[in-house]
Amino acid sequence: MEETGGSPLAIVEFKQVIYAYEAQDAPALDGISFTIERGEFVAVIGANGSGKSTLARHINALLTPDSGQVLTVGLDTSHEKTLFEIRSCAGYLFQNPDAQMVTSVVADDVAFGPENLALAHEEIIERVDEALGAVAMTDFSQRNPAHLSGGQKQRVCLAGLLAMRPDVLILDEPGAMLDARGRRGIRRIVRELSREGMTVILITHFMEEATLAERVLVLEQGRLAMMGTPVEVFSHKDRLRELALDVPFSLLLAEELRSRGIEVPETVTPEELKEELCRLYLSR
Numbered sequence: 001m002e003e004t005g006g007s008p009l010a011i012v013e014f015k016q017v018i019y020a021y022e023a024q025d026a027p028a029l030d031g032i033s034f035t036i037e038r039g040e041f042v043a044v045i046g047a048n049g050s051g052k053s054t055l056a057r058h059i060n061a062l063l064t065p066d067s068g069q070v071l072t073v074g075l076d077t078s079h080e081k082t083l084f085e086i087r088s089c090a091g092y093l094f095q096n097p098d099a100q101m102v103t104s105v106v107a108d109d110v111a112f113g114p115e116n117l118a119l120a121h122e123e124i125i126e127r128v129d130e131a132l133g134a135v136a137m138t139d140f141s142q143r144n145p146a147h148l149s150g151g152q153k154q155r156v157c158l159a160g161l162l163a164m165r166p167d168v169l170i171l172d173e174p175g176a177m178l179d180a181r182g183r184r185g186i187r188r189i190v191r192e193l194s195r196e197g198m199t200v201i202l203i204t205h206f207m208e209e210a211t212l213a214e215r216v217l218v219l220e221q222g223r224l225a226m227m228g229t230p231v232e233v234f235s236h237k238d239r240l241r242e243l244a245l246d247v248p249f250s251l252l253l254a255e256e257l258r259s260r261g262i263e264v265p266e267t268v269t270p271e272e273l274k275e276e277l278c279r280l281y282l283s284r
């Protein structure tokens with residue numbers, strides 16, 4: 001592997017990245033620097049147009065910086081000769097699953113990526129089975145993707161990425177087009193993948209979803225406004241309001257309870273808060 005001077009633990013590294021779309025006055029990314037380590041679960045939040053998708057497109061080299069540097073799995077995304085390797089290591093789930101569907105049979109769609117890796121036929125079949133299992137879509141393997149629901153389509157797209165055995169998964173608002181149940185399904189899979197050690201970068205408009213991550217990056221007009229654990233980031237309520245972002249309900253509730261002398265810890269996810277409240281109730 002080429003020596004790029006990146007941090008040895010980093011799986012994604014942005015160094016002073018500036019990027020402007022053509023005919024755009026202000027850059028979409030304006031001097032962004034951060035590092036994501038292998039196995040981390042990071043959420044990216046920010047108002048509409050703050051640069052989240054632009055940032056995501058830089059990770060798998062769909063876009064490359066005007067200045068600065070992006071290293072994905074240690075490879076400089078501006079070097080064309082490593083483009084294929086970067087794309088296979090960094091799976092990018094688009095917001096709209098229809099944009100990512102290519103064939104008329106679910107299993108073929110999932111096999112599409114691995115086939116481009118020139119793997120043995122048996123290996124491809126094994127990967128497709130495993131990936132469909134991971135997203136609970138095994139029973140749909142011979143269906144036409146066009147006839148699936150939005151949530152099912154998105155799970156098939158995710159299976160297609162998993163079949164590539166990527167190092168890092170980037171999910172660009174996977175729940176935006178789904179109902180609450182569809183979102184819960186995707187969320188459960190993402191948490192499971194993260195627990196199994198996959199590096200996950202989740203772009204989301206749902207603050208509750210961001211609380212599931214270990215770290216949250218907040219964008220504001222192409223700049224990094226805040227970065228920290230969910231508890232740290234969501235404690236800056238006034239700043240979040242300026243950024244047109246909500247504080248997750250579970251966190252507000254936990255705070256309200258504490259202010260009334262009910263000792264819940266700084267829980268952030270709804271599940272954690274539920275556990276705490278049950279524990280307190282039962283120990284009365």
Ligand SMILES: Nc1ncnc2c1ncn2[C@@H]1O[C@H](COP(=O)(O)OP(=O)(O)OP(=O)(O)O)[C@@H](O)[C@H]1O
Nearest residue numbers: 021022024028046047048049050051052053054055
């Ligand atoms: N293809 C494009 N051509 C020109 N400008 C673009 C293009 N895509 C995005 N932009 C602009 O770049 C800025 C950042 O957009 P981006 O899509 O990255 O934001 P985002 O945070 O993903 O927004 P959203 O929450 O709406 O998805 C915005 O000002 C947007 O108008």
Ligand SMILES: [Mg+2]
Nearest residue numbers: 052053054172
């Ligand atoms: Mg976007």
